[in-house]
Amino acid sequence: MNALRIVVWNENIHESRGDEVVRRHYPDGIHTVIADGLRAELGADAQVSTATLAEPEHGLTETVLADTDVLLWWGHIGHDQVDDAVVDRVHRHVLAGMGIVVLHSGHYSKIFKRLLGTTASLKWRNARERELIWTVAPGHPIADGVPNPVIIPEQEMYGEFFDIPTPDELIFISSFAGGEVFRGGITYRRGLGKLFYFSPGDQEYPVYHHPDIRRILRNGVRWVAPSGPRFDLTAEPHPTGWFE
């Protein structure tokens, strides 16, 4: 098997403007910590690179995407700055087979809403409260080797109702100290591509350093990786017996 070609995308706004609380945990950007985690977990099975909003075409040119098996997406306050043409391009590649992992506040990104068709709205609160991640699909590859529950000492709260389509697979449900729950680990198939959304991971907390979270991201990347060739789906006439 060839090495998985992974690109970790980050808007990198909090970090580049010097938010102190963010830079404490992510001095070189959230993307570098996620990328390092994947390199450590996947070793020679993966080639991991990064891309950010500030790069030309946000670092997601046609050439880059054509050579990407799995794209991870972290965004928060810069969703509106993402060029629609780039969103169109990512969308097309996912439908043609590229895997995508959308992280945390990426629920409000253009690409997530484009793929799902809903508002992706939710309830939230930033109160340094404990999040517990419960596995409800223990036989699923994304839950492989993951403790039940995973304990995150401090996190932002994301709560229901989360306006998403019924997930194809519901793998993790989070609870928060304040009592809210959240469908925080979910999968979808779209076209020939697969999507994994995973909610833990706010910029103010060291979530992406957590070994269980790294394990989940590793599993998620593997699960969304394409199992066949990439091609565009089109509507075409087919004469009777075309398959014979």
Place this chain on the structure above:
Amino acid sequence: MNALRIVVWNENIHESRGDEVVRRHYPDGIHTVIADGLRAELGADAQVSTATLAEPEHGLTETVLADTDVLLWWGHIGHDQVDDAVVDRVHRHVLAGMGIVVLHSGHYSKIFKRLLGTTASLKWRNARERELIWTVAPGHPIADGVPNPVIIPEQEMYGEFFDIPTPDELIFISSFAGGEVFRGGITYRRGLGKLFYFSPGDQEYPVYHHPDIRRILRNGVRWVAPSGPRFDLTAEPHPTGWFE
């Protein structure tokens, strides 16, 4: 539309042996409180009766079931005392179109496990802790008019992993003060019949007096009610063009 013919079944063991804490909330049995709630909610739309374990054939004769649109099932410590022949009969009627609502500890009943095929195991703790019921399918008829969240001041805890098949529809997720979560409001289709499982409702707490719980049971009964005639599904040979 004819009135829904509803039967509330209860093993009625805690109550009949005089458990004090149970009799405080359910002096005439859990089934009578549930039945009264449905009568109050549904009025002339329903004819509600009850049946218990101690009756001949547990009150669930062929005649009774043939005249029942929706059966509610509450059991706890008497699951093993339920006759397999009665379970077979209920199973057959559900597959032929009768609706069934399984309540709380009924997750371990023979009929629930027969319909689902899994162990139905879960984590539990009886510690008088707050349960919050979160709606994750707000457009579903079973959630109609239900506050989000429903607050139950004291309840037994049921926690994941709950060993059930992937629900056809996940409507409610509960969280508990201790941090656990539970897929406590779920639906399944089996044969021509429909199943709604709803977890809140331990014998030691006045849950079935709670107006929001009564509303949910009303909605659930309506949802599982059959929409067509009842008949057994069989495997039969069909010559080419039999449908022309």
Place this chain on the structure above:
Amino acid sequence: MNALRIVVWNENIHESRGDEVVRRHYPDGIHTVIADGLRAELGADAQVSTATLAEPEHGLTETVLADTDVLLWWGHIGHDQVDDAVVDRVHRHVLAGMGIVVLHSGHYSKIFKRLLGTTASLKWRNARERELIWTVAPGHPIADGVPNPVIIPEQEMYGEFFDIPTPDELIFISSFAGGEVFRGGITYRRGLGKLFYFSPGDQEYPVYHHPDIRRILRNGVRWVAPSGPRFDLTAEPHPTGWFE
């Protein structure tokens, strides 16, 4: 219960430009035949009106949509002529609770692709061949009273792979004389709204005069009808204990 307020939308291009084969079955437009069918099936339970592409704002102003419980959508060769602002508006109303039924070639409409996030591509052939519609969810309200199979003597073929998200519910699967199959009766929940897609109904065949098809459309309209009030879902901060 108040009467359902239904709007049947049709691009009405084939009809208004005088395509002979279309005008034979639909002299006053496909929308009028569908609307008449719904009036006949639903009687006093419904108020049915129509709207077309040529009207200002395609007849789908904010006022009209705010007063619509269920919108039916038929389009084919004019998808690109539908104003994006109107698509945005319909999208918002569906997510806020309005029901929508998308018909036949409407699979390629902007609103269908917006709600689902995929290409909606498929295989097709117009060869006057028999379509059989098989019910695979016989207990579902949309299948109520529908023969299994429904026989349509002549139809356009729509075949798999149909690029759609996994349906929430798969109700009908069609087969065609040429051997293709199609997931032609499917439902989705999006936000607070519900969607039913139903594939039979090409402009060249009298499908919407077929009594079984009328029955299915009636059932579908009822199923997507909202069960609660309409409102926009938004993301908002919630302090700890906001629900107490």
Place this chain on the structure above:
Amino acid sequence: MNALRIVVWNENIHESRGDEVVRRHYPDGIHTVIADGLRAELGADAQVSTATLAEPEHGLTETVLADTDVLLWWGHIGHDQVDDAVVDRVHRHVLAGMGIVVLHSGHYSKIFKRLLGTTASLKWRNARERELIWTVAPGHPIADGVPNPVIIPEQEMYGEFFDIPTPDELIFISSFAGGEVFRGGITYRRGLGKLFYFSPGDQEYPVYHHPDIRRILRNGVRWVAPSGPRFDLTAEPHPTGWFE
């Protein structure tokens, strides 16, 4: 990765009593052809053995099952001869994580009905007619490398309504020359185990020699293979904070 330990189970009644038409394609039993196919497809990745009804405990002792990753099940006219104790044992192992692939007429086996909870009834006809297998989940690993459609020149017809729970994943839909359709490639999760049902494969036709069918069985075996350790799920009390 260790080699997958696979057991192909066959009632082996048609073959052992000398049915001519069966022995023509399967002189040493259907199980040997399936096993040979898996060996050819999986090579060193698998250790494939067989077991049959006539063996003590049908060849499925506790020791055998404890050492089995994936069990394939072919049965037809001997379902009633399968010992309930063996069915209980297989059921327990599947819920604890063992994968299972149920084939063709195995839809009526005790283990299939036990795992699914429905009658598994269907329509059928043995008329040597063409079956086309259409992929409706092209990104799924079970569809990897499978032509769309697969063409089987002659087969028994299995038709809807197939009385099964809503599949977790619908991968293949078959059509038959007579016009029927069938959900013939489906998956379910049960406990920690995974189930793949695949309908093509009657004893009178050389289906298990077909290269595309062999590919599908290979993919299915890999998909149901466990991804974690095997253990029994039980209901146990958990004190507050047990996970800290």
